[in-house]
Amino acid sequence: xxxxxxxxxxxxxxxxxxxxxxxxxxxxxxxxxxxxxxxxxxxxxxxxxxxxxxxxxxxxxxxxxxxxxxxxxxxxxxxxxxxxxxxxxxxxxxxxxxxxxxxxxxxxxxxxxxxxxxxxxxxxxxxxxxxxxxxxxxxxxxxxxxxxxxxxxxxxxxxxxxxxxxxxxxxxxxxxxxxxxxxxxxxxxxxxxxxxxxxxxxxxxxxxxxxxxxxxxxxxxxxxxxxxxxxxxxxxxxxxxxxxxxxxxxxxxxxxxxxxxxxxxxxxxxxxxxxxxxxxxxxxxxxxxxxxxxxxxxxxxxxxxxxxxxxxxxxxxxxxxxxxxxxxxxxxxxxxxxxxxxxxxxxxxxxxxxxxxxxxxxxxxxxxxxxxxxxxxxxxxxxxxxxxxxxxxxxxxxxxxxxxxxxxxxxxxxxxxxxxxxxxxxxxxxxxxxxxxxxxxxxxxxxxxxxxxxxxxxxxxxxxxxxxxxxxxxxxxxxxxxxxxxxxxxxxxx
Ligand code: NAD
Numbered sequence: 001x002x003x004x005x006x007x008x009x010x011x012x013x014x015x016x017x018x019x020x021x022x023x024x025x026x027x028x029x030x031x032x033x034x035x036x037x038x039x040x041x042x043x044x045x046x047x048x049x050x051x052x053x054x055x056x057x058x059x060x061x062x063x064x065x066x067x068x069x070x071x072x073x074x075x076x077x078x079x080x081x082x083x084x085x086x087x088x089x090x091x092x093x094x095x096x097x098x099x100x101x102x103x104x105x106x107x108x109x110x111x112x113x114x115x116x117x118x119x120x121x122x123x124x125x126x127x128x129x130x131x132x133x134x135x136x137x138x139x140x141x142x143x144x145x146x147x148x149x150x151x152x153x154x155x156x157x158x159x160x161x162x163x164x165x166x167x168x169x170x171x172x173x174x175x176x177x178x179x180x181x182x183x184x185x186x187x188x189x190x191x192x193x194x195x196x197x198x199x200x201x202x203x204x205x206x207x208x209x210x211x212x213x214x215x216x217x218x219x220x221x222x223x224x225x226x227x228x229x230x231x232x233x234x235x236x237x238x239x240x241x242x243x244x245x246x247x248x249x250x251x252x253x254x255x256x257x258x259x260x261x262x263x264x265x266x267x268x269x270x271x272x273x274x275x276x277x278x279x280x281x282x283x284x285x286x287x288x289x290x291x292x293x294x295x296x297x298x299x300x301x302x303x304x305x306x307x308x309x310x311x312x313x314x315x316x317x318x319x320x321x322x323x324x325x326x327x328x329x330x331x332x333x334x335x336x337x338x339x340x341x342x343x344x345x346x347x348x349x350x351x352x353x354x355x356x357x358x359x360x361x362x363x364x365x366x367x368x369x370x371x372x373x374x375x376x377x378x379x380x381x382x383x384x385x386x387x388x389x390x391x392x393x394x395x396x397x398x399x400x401x402x403x404x405x406x407x408x409x410x411x412x413x414x415x416x417x418x419x420x421x422x423x424x425x426x427x428x429x430x431x432x433x434x435x436x437x438x439x440x441x442x443x444x445x446x447x448x449x450x451x452x453x454x455x456x457x458x459x460x461x462x463x464x465x466x467x468x469x470x471x472x473x474x475x476x477x478x479x480x481x482x483x484x485x486x487x488x489x490x491x492x493x494x
Pocket of ligand 1: 161162163164165188189190191219220221222224225226227229240241242243245246248249263264265266296297298398400426466470
């Protein structure tokens with residue numbers, strides 16, 4: 001078995017890791033820096049440039065030059081080949097990428113490794129999309145030899161802003177469709193997890209990406225992020241993160257009316273019907289919320305269970321949760337890794353005390369996990385609240401931690417109404433062995449993705465995104481590349 005600990009010791013040594021602008025690796029113009037720390041133990045992995053508006057200016061100018069220059073000469077087939085070469089490099093360096101992610105943001109190594117199929121699939125799926133973009137010849141009402149047709153053009157310079165909870169998949173899902181369509185990118189990773197994104201830029205550069213096509217500016221949201229969102233030289237913003245930041249970005253983008261796609265937060269319901277296969281449903285419903293310590297936008301954090309089976313099901317989910325192994329992501333048997341930062345840990349603690357004070361009871365968990373090896377980071381026991389009502393803050397607000405709220409229901413009409421009574425609409429899970437019930441629920445739930453007898457399935461070929469305040473625009477599927485394209489109508493009087 002691979003010795004991840006030994007590999008970890010050599011990957012990051014606390015030294016300076018530059019950002020990537022116009023094919024060059026450099027410090028911030030201001031020469032300011034910020035730390036990159038391992039959330040599992042608080043050790044410093046590296047120092048990063050703290051970029052600001054002036055670095056964003058440089059990156060946007062480089063992206064514009066590349067867009068109008070060398071990159072525009074690439075044929076779709078050359079872009080396809082480049083994406084396929086990048087996929088090969090990813091495959092060769094996959095373990096290092098995963099190790100970097102685990103060190104930088106805490107995701108258990110087993111989970112990062114398991115994302116390989118999805119991430120390589122993304123690169124190869126968009127390689128296929130690169131040669132599938134085409135316009136149409138359209139009949140018109142004009143008499144005579146007047147022809148009308150459309151061509152699809154890349155939208156231009158894309159600004160991408162991503163959160164910290166899935167840096168590999170999160171960045172590839174922004175970069176790959178941009179490269180497929182001929183756009184160029186300025187990406188601002190989260191200040192909490194930039195290291196793997198820089199590694200991805202290095203891999204893409206080595207695979208032959210021309211200078212300026214991809215630029216990574218590290219820095220904070222308030223400085224580099226806000227500057228990118230409002231930059232007049234950016235044609236489109238693609239953002240994944242919290243709903244509040246999404247709203248700020250949409251406002252900032254109005255200056256030059258740049259196009260915007262937003263993948264935001266959620267408070268996703270998991271509905272367990274009385275005919276569910278309990279043995280299969282318990283682990284899936286538990287991991288729907290506890291995977292990645294609950295730090296997933298699609299976390300299924302409202303557990304609605306049919307009253308007839310509620311007590312037994314909740315007890316079994318709690319049992320399952322209490323046996324999950326809490327620890328450093330680097331240990332191969334870890335199920336629940338650290339929370340990314342002290343700020344997030346305080347937020348979670350706030351909900352752990354709000355629940356009981358609003359009347360919820362702790363079925364399992366309820367607090368921090370401490371002990372040998374856990375003291376340098378922020379770890380939490382997976383928590384199941386019982387006796388929850390729809391009005392409680394734990395049932396309404398996104399916690400982004402390993403916390404779920406169990407609630408009984410009596411009828412399908414009732415549970416649909418309660419599940420949909422949220423400003424969010426990102427995802428939902430349904431457990432039932434009755435096909436008709438499953439279909440009925442899937443059709444009536446207001447969510448961008450509904451999983452039946454499963455959870456978390458995301459695939460590059462299948463659209464993913466939110467309804468309501470979980471955002472707009474879709475990632476994945478053929479419609480994803482539409483977000484990176486403009487349509488031009490061409491008229492010819494022959
Ligand atoms: P966040 O919104 O605080 O930050 C996300 C990114 O936006 C970071 O890079 C940050 O630096 C940047 N940012 C912050 N303020 C900004 C501003 N004013 N202008 C421009 N950029 C700014 O989110 P987070 O705490 O990093 O991540 C957690 C949130 O992300 C949760 O709400 C979660 O649900 C959501 N999320 C959604 C999805 C999805 O696909 N729907 C996926 C992952 C996470």
